[in-house]
Amino acid sequence: MFRAAAAPCREFRIGQHDNSDVYNHTLATILVEYASAVQLSDSNALITWTCSRCKDLTEGFQVIELIVDIQNCLQSFVGIDHGLNAIIIAFRGTQKLSIRNWIEDLLWKQLDLNYPDMPDAMVHHGFYAAYHNTTLRPGIVSAVQRAKELYGDIPVIATGHSMGGAIASFCALDLAINFGIHNVQLMTFGQPRVGNAAFASYFSKHVYHTIRVTNGHDIVPHLPPFYSYFPHKTYHHFPREVWIHNSRVSGTFVSMVEKICDESGEDPSCSRSVTGNSITDHLRYMGVDMRADSSDSCGIVFYKDEKLHCYEDLAGNFVVSKRPIISSVVQTTTDVDVSADIEEEHCSR
Numbered sequence: 584m585f586r587a588a589a590a591p592c593r594e595f596r597i598g599q600h601d602n603s604d605v606y607n608h609t610l611a612t613i614l615v616e617y618a619s620a621v622q623l624s625d626s627n628a629l630i631t632w633t634c635s636r637c638k639d640l641t642e643g644f645q646v647i648e649l650i651v652d653i654q655n656c657l658q659s660f661v662g663i664d665h666g667l668n669a670i671i672i673a674f675r676g677t678q679k680l681s682i683r684n685w686i687e688d689l690l691w692k693q694l695d696l697n698y699p700d701m702p703d704a705m706v707h708h709g710f711y712a713a714y715h716n717t718t719l720r721p722g723i724v725s726a727v728q729r730a731k732e733l734y735g736d737i738p739v740i741a742t743g744h745s746m747g748g749a750i751a752s753f754c755a756l757d758l759a760i761n762f763g764i765h766n767v768q769l770m771t772f773g774q775p776r777v778g779n780a781a782f783a784s785y786f787s788k789h790v791y792h793t794i795r796v797t798n799g800h801d802i803v804p805h806l807p808p809f810y811s812y813f814p815h816k817t818y819h820h821f822p823r824e825v826w827i828h829n830s831r832v833s834g835t836f837v838s839m840v841e842k843i844c845d846e847s848g849e850d851p852s853c854s855r856s857v858t859g860n861s862i863t864d865h866l867r868y869m870g871v872d873m874r875a876d877s878s879d880s881c882g883i884v885f886y887k888d889e890k891l892h893c894y895e896d897l898a899g900n901f902v903v904s905k906r907p908i909i910s911s912v913v914q915t916t917t918d919v920d921v922s923a924d925i926e927e928e929h930c931s932r
Contacts (some may be wrong), residue, residue: 606760606794606825606843613640613667614770615796615869621660621673622875626651629660630903636872644671647730650722657750659719661726669738669768670756672723675875677713680927682862685746689806694779694816704782707818708805710749710775714757722902723754724762738766744873745803745865748774748795754819755790762788768792772868775806776818782820784849795824797854798864805859809849822846824838826853827869 620636621628628634630649637644646662658675675800677685688709700703714720727739739758743751748771767790774795778786787793797804804824813852824844844850866874879903 593753604843605823608841610667611770611794611796611825612869613664614671614740614742615744615772615871615873616641616765617671617673618742618747618868619871619873620771621658621743621747622873626903627656632662648722648726650719650726651902652718655713655717657713657717657719659750661723661730663734665874666797667738667740669740670727670734672739672741672751673726674719674741674743674747674754676743676748676750682745682865682881686806686862688776689803690808692807694818697780699776700786701781701785703815704778705816706753706778707749707776708748710777711753713746713749713755717900718752719750720757724758725902727758727762727764736766738768740768740770742770743774744772744868745774746768749777751779751784752790753860755793756786759789766792770794770796772796772873773798773801775803775866776809778818778821779816780814781785781820783819785897786821786892787846787848793821793823795820796827796868797824798827798861798868798930799829800857800861801864802859802861803855803865804837804854809855815886820848822848822855824850826850828854828857847857 609700620634620641623629623634623636625634626649627635630646632641632646634642641664643666644662644664646660649658649660651658656677659673661670661672663669664671692707692709694705694707696706696708698706698711730897731737733861739755740756741758742748743752751769752774755767758764759767769790769792771794794803804820805819809819821896822844823846826842826844828840828842830838830840836910842853847856906918
């Protein structure tokens with residue numbers, strides 16, 4: 584079910600981990616590195632893929648576009664993983680507030696937006712707006728269209744950690760529904776709930792290659808809260824979860840287990856079987872550090888480089904591209920204007 588196109592330049596040896604066509608362990612170990620790298624604030628190192636986290640399984644990744652929304656402290660990149668033969672989109676969530684303050688906000692935030700063309704589906708307004716109402720969407724759509732022109736009809740894989748995973752979810756759905764991209768996949772790490780049960784059902788029908796990786800007692804996948812006695816209004820995860828946890832016998836650690844959960848999205852035998860009370864479990868996935876590189880990652884680091892094309896708007900949000908934007912051949916199924924309201928200039932940060 585969940586796979587990238589085969590490519591001769593990378594051999595997968597999954598062994599005992601890959602006991603189902605639903606979940607690919609090796610793919611997860613690659614994508615978690617992308618979800619970690621996008622947390623970094625050095626835009627030059629990201630666009631050239633020379634950052635401290637741009638190594639190991641993601642070495643050789645070709646960034647097509649880096650999108651930075653200064654106003655909302657959001658960041659994403661789009662590029663090509665030649666080993667996977669896939670377009671990768673990675674999202675960083677906002678780092679503006681401390682994670683404790685952000686979690687507190689999730690506890691109180693209510694479902695407050697009906698999803699377009701689905702009156703029973705409700706979603707978290709903040710997550711929805713972070714993708715749809717910022718610089719991210721036009722920059723990402725343009726980059727994906729350009730990548731498909733250059734590399735053909737290869738899979739698109741969206742990923743992100745924490746709020747970045749929530750934003751990646753709306754991106755995957757947007758590409759599938761509004762741009763007719765049939766081979767969109769999603770794998771997130773430590774993602775919060777983003778909508779109600781009606782939305783979860785709608786989502787799983789349109790983005791069916793989906794995995795949400797959760798870790799131990801990570802607090803964030805438990806938020807916003809799930810209330811079984813309010814089935815229509817409560818937040819509800821979409822499937823499918825893969826829960827990573829320690830296996831113990833008589834209190835003694837035995838092994839690390841990756842449990843592939845059921846199709847309900849809220850499998851009571853997976854992460855819901857434990858108390859979600861750990862920030863530590865949220866900040867490290869599959870041995871990879873998911874933290875930002877500073878407490879103020881909104882202070883984007885970018886230096887003028889005449890070799891890079893930079894498009895900046897009046898608010899200071901910018902898109903950095905290695906190559907000039909070319910005309911799109913991917914047709915949108917809506918009347919949405921996907922062009923960014925930005926003019927080309929060389930960034931001077």
